[in-house]
Ligand SMILES: Cc1cc2nc3c(=O)[nH]c(=O)nc-3n(C[C@H](O)[C@H](O)[C@H](O)COP(=O)(O)OP(=O)(O)OC[C@H]3O[C@@H](n4cnc5c(N)ncnc54)[C@H](O)[C@@H]3O)c2cc1C
């Protein structure tokens with residue numbers, strides 16, 4: 058089987074990946090962009106190319122901003138492989154993927170991983186019940202399902218929670234209530250970052266206006282809530298929680314959870330790149346330089362996958378990663394590299410200014426970082442927080458041993474929704490830092506693939 | 521519950537899930553089509569037979585798994601096509617150990633060997 | 636008297652468990668979360684057919700262990716409540732190549748003679764095999780069934796052993812990387828990476844691949860090398876496969892495990908596409924109905940191999956009280972290690988004859 062060789066392969070067609078592809082193509086590199094979705098856009102601009110006027114109205118200005126990138130990408134010469142699943146990348150730049158149930162592969166001299174973020178796990182009692190989704194899922198349903206959640210209860214914290222609530226208001230279906238976990242002291246702690254955040258005042262102003270919109274729409278907010286449980290036997294029926302010393306209960310069949318987003322590190326972990334635990338964002342991020350270059354000389358990471366920064370930052374870091382890769386490939390001169398990247402670096406710094414404030418103001422709740430023993434933390438294998446604590450008592454120091462003992466991380470999601478929680482619990486139980494506790498080793502396939510497809514795959518003989 | 525944002529404008533197609541017929545706009549993610557039709561439980565877990573349905577809608581949680589043509593797929597990543605036949609995933613029998621559930625015990629197998 | 640055991644894999648823990656059952660005091664030192672661990676990555680077979688074709692005493696030793704397995708599993712269950720899913724109903728090896736089958740039959744026949752005739756196995760042609768395993772595909776020309784074989788959940792075994800060692804009062808320290816050993820007769824002091832020390836009057840080196848570095852400090856050659864093995868696991872399926880084979884077994888959770896490849900590429904535990912595809916082809920050749928089944932994970936682990944692939948059981952000729960144990964088939968031999976090795980470790984009289992497995996052969 059012959060395979061195509063590109064200068065630059067980019068995984069993920071969100072803002073980071075699209076911006077990288079456009080930049081690299083514009084400067085003469087051969088570029089391939091791979092994505093699972095049928096259309097470019099990533100999670101934030103999902104389906105923007107075919108959105109109806111009504112969807113645009115509900116989803117707002119920031120969503121419509123994706124148009125420019127999508128159009129530029131379509132006009133560019135970058136090859137866009139959509140509807141494909143990448144399930145293995147090697148350290149030498151070989152990428153194996155499925156397309157229409159066929160195993161294919163290509164090769165690239167430089168790889169840019171732009172696979173974005175996933176929502177942080179929200180292990181609460183009852184979070185596995187049907188009818189409980191992430192808030193991000195509810196937003197995706199607006200973008201690509203044309204659906205809005207009705208009488209839903211939003212649970213958690215973070216700027217995205219307000220955005221989604223406001224979009225639901227705009228859709229004429231305001232949330233029944235918002236149960237928010239951030240507390241007054243979180244806000245106080247954040248205040249010392251306010252100075253920096255003011256450099257990114259537009260974000261703050263936007264946040265305040267969202268909150269005002271929710272107020273106008275009469276959405277009931279319970280901030281500083283604790284002990285949150287989703288109740289129900291076969292599906293979600295209600296949410297109970299404590300608030301200002303009272304026990305409350307709200308009936309609903311749709312519960313939307315959100316505790317911020319974290320980098321999707323499946324691919325960077327599978328490549329065994331260096332990662333570090335980011336205290337402020339309470340998650341692991343790949344170690345990268347300013348241009349996103351990882352510990353591998355041919356792999357860069359751009360966008361939220363390299364650390365949460367949001368869509369604007371993602372697009373800028375996509376451009377920077379492309380410039381870095383072009384430079385390493387000698388496709389641009391030193392001078393072009395420097396003059397082109399300087400203004401982007403400056404803008405990015407401004408865009409990032411608000412992050413420390415947001416990280417402090419909306420931390421993941423203690424309840425989800427330290428779930429009670431009976432809470433399921435591994436959705437696939439139904440492993441509880443108590444199980445992990447028992448393994449710690451048996452001498453388990455890291456998530457890989459915990460996986461061997463109790464299967465957390467062995468299911469089809471490969472630890473996407475339990476990995477961080479396992480690290481947090483082991484770290485707390487053993488009194489060892491999260492960094493030292495480490496993360497799950499990720500193996501191929503990054504996403505499941507059928508044996509038949511693999512069996513049909515013939516590799517060229519090794520020379 | 522999830523309700524439509526607007527009256528659908530695209531081509532409507534029919535598909536079948538677990539023996540029931542549904543209509544949806546062509547190309548909609550299967551998980552969205554089912555949620556829109558009021559179906560939120562797609563499978564039961566192999567570990568404890570608990571009900572599950574879509575959680576992340578972005579291909580990360582694997583809770584929306586269903587079967588199409590005997591292949592387990594993520595319903596949130598599968599666009600609806602006309603005539604699609606979607607099944608629930610058969611569950612391994614969790615109550616039985618493999619050596620208990622074996623259709624042929626070791627005696628039987630010895631017999632089979634002799635035959 | 637405390638016995639130090641370096642290595643908390645299935646070999647070290649089985650010996651620790653056996654010593655504790657005899658009332659001895661034990662301190663197990665085990666390395667970090669990212670260490671190479673055959674005990675975590677293995678295939679889970681308690682396998683006899685074909686083992687020791689060139690070394691009947693290895694065949695006998697393996698078989699003795701298989702015989703001890705039910706009691707060993709029972710002991711672990713009684714003590715820890717963990718059922719490690721042992722099943723010893725026999726195993727089947729599938730063949731798609733006539734010559735390979737013939738060669739294997741000849742090898743088993745000669746081994747049968749060498750061990751005195753008690754070596755049950757049966758040769759099955761395609762239709763005979765189909766009665767036993769109806770799912771086989773047309774490419775399978777036949778197979779070998781032996782009632783001696785079985786399988787177990789190796790991860791539950793590891794968990795049960797860790798739990799059992801603690802329950803019996805053993806000291807099991809994890810994250811305890813041994814970096815140096817000071818040795819004298821019946822006085823051993825080991826240094827850990829974090830600066831701690833541990834002392835004992837006897838020491839067992841059971842550090843898998845870590846042994847090659849530490850061995851010489853105790854007077855062992857410890858000639859072990861890494862051999863890579865890759866394994867695939869599918870999504871969970873309804874149970875259909877009653878017998879494990881050397882390359883395919885359905886685990887107690889329902890997934891079908893496919894493996895293991897063999898590659899002499901040093902200490903590299905990364906999986907690769909070519910091997911994954913080859914293993915998938917094998918699975919679909921034997922069981923065509925697996926074609927639409929999803930592979931959910933693959934992994935590569937490192938076998939701990941001596942130059943001839945056989946175990947090494949060695950008493951130190953330099954320091955009294957020091958022992959070196961290593962083997963490839965640590966799961967199969969776990970029961971023997973727990974039940975029979977303790978006597979050899981403490982050096983009392985009823986020791987099993989392990990002279991064929993000394994380091995002197997290298
Ligand atoms: C792919 C594969 C398939 C296999 N299939 C089977 C099978 O089906 N049946 C079977 O019987 N066997 C099988 N095996 C073999 C079996 O897994 C091994 O024989 C057994 O696990 C070896 O155990 P061990 O304790 O010697 O080594 P390991 O399990 O590797 O354990 C060594 C331990 O020593 C520790 N260590 C190393 N250095 C140090 C140090 N300096 N200080 C402290 N601790 C240290 C490590 O942390 C580790 O925990 C298979 C192996 C592989 C790789």
Ligand code: FES
Pocket residue numbers: 551573574575576577578579580581582583584585594595596597
């Ligand atoms: S809903 Fe999470 S993978 Fe489909």
